[in-house]
Structure formats: C-alpha cells, structure tokens
Amino acid sequence: MTTLKYSLRLISDPLEFLNNYSQNLIQDQVIKTEHRKLWQQILNNL
Numbered sequence: 001m002t003t004l005k006y007s008l009r010l011i012s013d014p015l016e017f018l019n020n021y022s023q024n025l026i027q028d029q030v031i032k033t034e035h036r037k038l039w040q041q042i043l044n045n046l
Contacts, residue, residue, distance in 0.1 A: 004042065018043065 007013040025031050025039055 005046065018046075 008017070011017045022039065022043070025036055
C-alpha cells in the first residue's frame, strides 16, 4: 500500500487517475473477477 500511495502523489490528479484506471478494469474483458475484487479492496484501504 505504501508504494501505491507514494506513486499516486506523483500524479497531478490521483482521484482522476484512480477513477480512470478503475473504469478500465471494469471494461476490460480480459481482467478476471478476482483481480477486480482485489483492486476494490486496495481502493477501500486508501
């Protein structure tokens, strides 16, 4: 988690990045459900 938080501080608008990345995960049919669930857990811990 620390690495993700550290990396996000380098992005001009972290919230926009997270929203766009999350949308990409939802729309990408190649991403497995387990990975989507893990991403949701990561977001919940931020």
